[in-house]
Amino acid sequence: MEFARIMNMTPEEQPVVNRNRDRYFPTRIIKRGTGIRSLPRHPRSLDLSIPFQRRTVGLEEFMEAGRTAGLLILKDGMIAHESYRLGTDEQSRWYSYSVGKSVVSTLIGAAIHQGHIRSVEDPVTGYLPILEGSAYDGTAIRHLLQMCSGVFWEEGYRNGDSVFARMYDAIQHQRAGGIVEVMRSLPRVAPPGTKFQYKTGETHLLAEIVHAATGQRLSDYLSERIWTRFGMEADGFWCLESADGQETGGGSCNFTLRDYGRFGLFILGDGIAGGERILPEGWVAEASHPRIDSPQNDYGKVEQGWPLGYGYQWWSFPKGRKSMANHDGAFTGIGIFGQFLYINPKERVVIVHWGCWPDPWIAGHERSLFALFSNAIDALR
Numbered sequence: 001m002e003f004a005r006i007m008n009m010t011p012e013e014q015p016v017v018n019r020n021r022d023r024y025f026p027t028r029i030i031k032r033g034t035g036i037r038s039l040p041r042h043p044r045s046l047d048l049s050i051p052f053q054r055r056t057v058g059l060e061e062f063m064e065a066g067r068t069a070g071l072l073i074l075k076d077g078m079i080a081h082e083s084y085r086l087g088t089d090e091q092s093r094w095y096s097y098s099v100g101k102s103v104v105s106t107l108i109g110a111a112i113h114q115g116h117i118r119s120v121e122d123p124v125t126g127y128l129p130i131l132e133g134s135a136y137d138g139t140a141i142r143h144l145l146q147m148c149s150g151v152f153w154e155e156g157y158r159n160g161d162s163v164f165a166r167m168y169d170a171i172q173h174q175r176a177g178g179i180v181e182v183m184r185s186l187p188r189v190a191p192p193g194t195k196f197q198y199k200t201g202e203t204h205l206l207a208e209i210v211h212a213a214t215g216q217r218l219s220d221y222l223s224e225r226i227w228t229r230f231g232m233e234a235d236g237f238w239c240l241e242s243a244d245g246q247e248t249g250g251g252s253c254n255f256t257l258r259d260y261g262r263f264g265l266f267i268l269g270d271g272i273a274g275g276e277r278i279l280p281e282g283w284v285a286e287a288s289h290p291r292i293d294s295p296q297n298d299y300g301k302v303e304q305g306w307p308l309g310y311g312y313q314w315w316s317f318p319k320g321r322k323s324m325a326n327h328d329g330a331f332t333g334i335g336i337f338g339q340f341l342y343i344n345p346k347e348r349v350v351i352v353h354w355g356c357w358p359d360p361w362i363a364g365h366e367r368s369l370f371a372l373f374s375n376a377i378d379a380l381r
Helices: 013-019 061-063 099-114 142-146 161-174 178-184 200-214 218-230 257-268 283-287 322-329 363-380
Strands: 027-030 049-052 055-058 068-075 078-084 236-239 251-254 329-337 339-344 349-355
Touching: 027 218, 027 251, 049 061, 049 363, 055 061, 055 142, 061 068, 061 363, 068 257, 068 363, 078 257, 078 363, 099 200, 099 218, 099 257, 099 329, 099 339, 142 200, 161 178, 161 200, 178 200, 200 218, 218 236, 218 257, 218 283, 251 257, 257 339, 257 349, 322 363, 339 363, 349 363
Parallel strands: none
Antiparallel strands: 027 236, 049 055, 068 078, 068 349, 236 251, 329 339, 339 349
């Protein structure tokens, strides 16, 4: 499917395409195991009101007006709310967009715990020698995780001349290694670790590092370390750069609503699956919030007028701010068109939202969703 077409889908096309990406792209299965982690029903029912477009609406009206395709709210591992709209159901596997970036960063942590990767301070070229002599010389894995490599990028979702569009062109034409070729061609604009710049292509480089370090395809590694051990109920799949090629690491994994929720529970539980530690101790705390030594990623610094900060491919809510008290210590994966995987360790809450917004980003819709999350937390206390 062409770049202009996929980024300008009508509201009616979005849910059909987002739950059927395997019809349009080559994929690789993320195999589940034999056991399923149960998600019992929470005893409390939710009756929420949400501010939306200068008025207050109920949850059903909010989901209809905001084009919600799926919503799952978990408290203490129990389902407090689960709903499907726009043709989705319990079996639908929904395209992650950039929520998949948080999955990729988690696999970096898993590879570090197993000793396949020594440290986030390792040079990128130590695992991807194809980048030697490019602007990525002197760049550490941490810089990719934090989106602060200093390498040029344009995240233009509807700009056919952007670097993002060049990356997508490689996928559309199924050019094996095409994304890395685009990344090799980019110039440096700032020293590593000094400037935040959101770059989908760099998450693909992280995925390539996982493959190089572990010797396993991304889907197989995710299946082995998390999917089979944590008890996901369905096979997932990952869209590929080319037929039988690499997974497109900047996003494009596809899970059921409940399995997105289970992945959130895995993170909430500090990376333990099947009684085994999968992530290094302290990884979730480090990955989910800006580092003290990285002021460019601090709360309110990554984008003017936006209070969130950035960890290792997770967006982070500010700590200790009274106006956002319910989100204190929370973090979220975010994908364009309304995809969220929200995790609140303090409140033991995980929320998954699938959206079909008419534009890649609508600030008012995002604020309303954060209000919904906050109101759900209040109702479940």
